[in-house]
Amino acid sequence: MAPTLPGRDEPSFFAGLSSILSSSTGTEPPKRASRHPLTGPVIQAVRDHPYLVLSVAAASSALTLVGVRVYARYLKRVPNSDWVNPRILAEQRWVRGRVTSVGDADNFRLFHMPLLTWGRWRKIPDTPQELKNQTIHIRIAGVDAPELAHFGRPAQPYGQEALEWLKSMVDGRVVYCQLVRRDQYGRVVATVVVPRWFLPVWLRSGKNVGLEMLRAGLATTYTQSGAEYGKWTVEEFQQVEEEAKYGCFTSTRWIYLTMSYRREKRGMWAKTSKYESPAHYKRRYKTGEGGEELVSKAMEPEPRKGLRSIWPFRWLF
Template sequence: MCTVFDDVILHPKLRSSSGSSLCRDTFAKQTMRWPWSGEDDDPKKGGFSTWVASLKTTDWSTTFTEPRTLIPSLVLTISTIAGARLYKTYLRRIPTVNHIKPDYFRRRSLFGQVTSVGDADNFRLFHTPGGRMAGWGWLPWKRVPTKREDLTKQTLHIRIAGVDAPELAHWGREAQPYSKEALDWLTSLTLNKRVRAYIYRRDQYDRVVAQVYVRRWFFKKDVGLEMLKMGLATVYEAKSGAEFGTAEAQYRAAEDKARDRKVGMWAKPSLIQRLGGASTKAPESPREYKNRHTAADKQKKAG
């Protein structure tokens, strides 16, 4: 005969065929379990229908208001919104002047690397938002391009606010005295350096007029102010469009001091220079130079 204990069939040596057949039938009706299985390992019947039924019986009004569900959801939502806002406000790169929003002017500053200096009072800036803290300069995908073709339509044309440097020779006009010295000085101070530009407005030449600072060791220097101190620029004197921020008085005082010290463009010609024909008159300012050539051009067109 057969003896069944729980799920295991124990049977002694069977002597009759009828008894053996009975044991086989009994064994077939039992479910043989895996030795390490448990009650929870039984196959679930009606999987989809059971899931649908559970949805109908769930109280959704309380499920999403439980702290264990609500708090992680709020944290994730707030973090996502804050991250997107942080990126758009502080980490989004501005490639050209056309990408600057109007409300940025007089409220924001742009940090970047100077890629070229084309004149004595303006240069090209590659915007690197966040600087090294955001990976610029050390992450492989955040490097400032060095090839000219890679910089096309990727830089901002910055015009240094509040100052006017001597004009270089261009458009058939002669160069002003100290124009090359001013260009060389600005190049040595800013080229391939990181600067911060406090932007004021967009001018008629699609340049960004900005007060520019460059860091030297532990101090930051106002580039325009330093040019005035060196006698390599004058205070900007156009009838309109002059931008100083809050530094106009400081700029004018720096120019007056440079005049008194006779440095840079305010220096008097030496004896040898006078013998060579150098003028002893007061130097022509960049504004006077532009006005003179503008008047001459108008006269040519009228004649």
């Protein structure tokens, strides 16, 4: 029996010997066969259960589209008026935001703050440079306030009082706006509601800014073409205006019974009932001596850009 070398076991010795012999003879050990790219557990599952896999893929795609729609509807911030597309106006969507400035007696600037993504922990810009192109120009629906001095025209009586009243009502506060349409100046006409508590406006009632302005006697009901009143009617707006104008409150809650309560006239109706409405005032100053219009031309909204111009993405955004 031949002696074995110390510290070397037989299997490793023969394995090394076979490798030496194979290298000397030029023969190589057989390679492992490569797997076909269209084989595996996933491909096998597709082959065995094609309808199940297609159903899962369709459900995943549907959930993705719904998620994108929910984000665009409730979580995405609307930077400015140019981003208020026709779909938002057709839905008459409610938006929540903080009033950053009041420019006139019936319009202001709104910084949109989605309810689920914007709270007290996020800072709102407070400088004109930071707020540039970051606010929505809101025009209060259903009312027409006295005009201030602009476009070369003198101010109407009680114009400054109406401006100060609107500032005290909404400036710096969180309000809810129902966007309904765009006016000839590029502003977004909206029903404005000041919430009473921290809950969303659709869960409880709030103060309609337009009706409150009429009740204070600092505006008239807007009755021209395209007038919007939200869930209220033009008769309700006109009734509130008459209460402030004539100093009485009428109610017909009981059949065949009308109750009348005398009150003091309020606002611009306190001294006189013959007041030139803002609509007549603007019509009187609409053209100059040579027929040139003194009011600015309407600002056309910018066309849709990017993915919003493609038809399938209009539903998402």
